[in-house]
Amino acid sequence: MKGVVFDMLRDLVEDRFGLEGWDAVLEKAGSDGLYISTQTYQDEQLVGLVVAASAVTGIAIPDLLRAFGEFMAGELYKRFPSFFDNAQDLIQFLVSVDRIVHVEVRKLYPDAALPTFRYQRENPDELLMNYRSPRKLCHLAEGLINGSARHFGNQIELVHSPCMHDGADHCGLHVKLVR
Numbered sequence: 001m002k003g004v005v006f007d008m009l010r011d012l013v014e015d016r017f018g019l020e021g022w023d024a025v026l027e028k029a030g031s032d033g034l035y036i037s038t039q040t041y042q043d044e045q046l047v048g049l050v051v052a053a054s055a056v057t058g059i060a061i062p063d064l065l066r067a068f069g070e071f072m073a074g075e076l077y078k079r080f081p082s083f084f085d086n087a088q089d090l091i092q093f094l095v096s097v098d099r100i101v102h103v104e105v106r107k108l109y110p111d112a113a114l115p116t117f118r119y120q121r122e123n124p125d126e127l128l129m130n131y132r133s134p135r136k137l138c139h140l141a142e143g144l145i146n147g148s149a150r151h152f153g154n155q156i157e158l159v160h161s162p163c164m165h166d167g168a169d170h171c172g173l174h175v176k177l178v179r
Contacts, residue, residue, distance in 0.1 A: 001040065001041050003035040005072075006045075007035060007037050009050070010033070017056070017057060025056050029048045029051070040111055043135060050068075065140040066139050066143035068143055069140040069141065069144040069146065073151060083096070084148070084152075090156070091121075091127050094119075097117060098117040115132060117131055118132075125177040125179065126174070126176045126177070128172060131173055132171075138165070141171070145173065145175060154177055156178060157178055
């Protein structure tokens with residue numbers, strides 16, 4: 001996992017729980033908290049921080065990952081506005097993630113381990129995203145979708161079924177714009 005993700009997790013915890021909250025997470029996780037945004041770290045380090053953040057804040061891990069994803073969407077817009085600005089709407093943006101955004105991310109971070117998506121377009125207002133990743137961070141993906149919807153000013157219905165956490169080989173994220 002790239003250090004930039006750790007930086008964003010720190011920013012989220014500090015934003016919501018202050019520097020004391022982040023220090024408590026680091027202590028609970030046994031981490032020094034020194035992460036370089038371009039460096040790659042073991043996935044287990046991020047998992048340890050998320051588990052610690054859940055314990056410190058009392059927020060269940062899936063809910064914490066969703067909140068983190070929503071926060072990340074805003075941070076990603078600040079850092080990479082063109083990814084969002086090149087899309088006319090949420091659905092177009094989501095379809096661009098695997099074939100444009102992730103291609104650009106790999107140019108910046110060639111060793112990045114990114115999830116893959118397969119898309120099924122039901123109609124102009126609906127999209128089924130089939131998410132696959134050995135990390136099983138589908139709840140983070142839910143948050144990223146919700147945060148992106150907020151960026152585009154869309155209300156959405158998001159149904160997450162099936163799920164890898166329940167034994168499926170992928171997660172289905174069905175996004176429907178509410179008009």
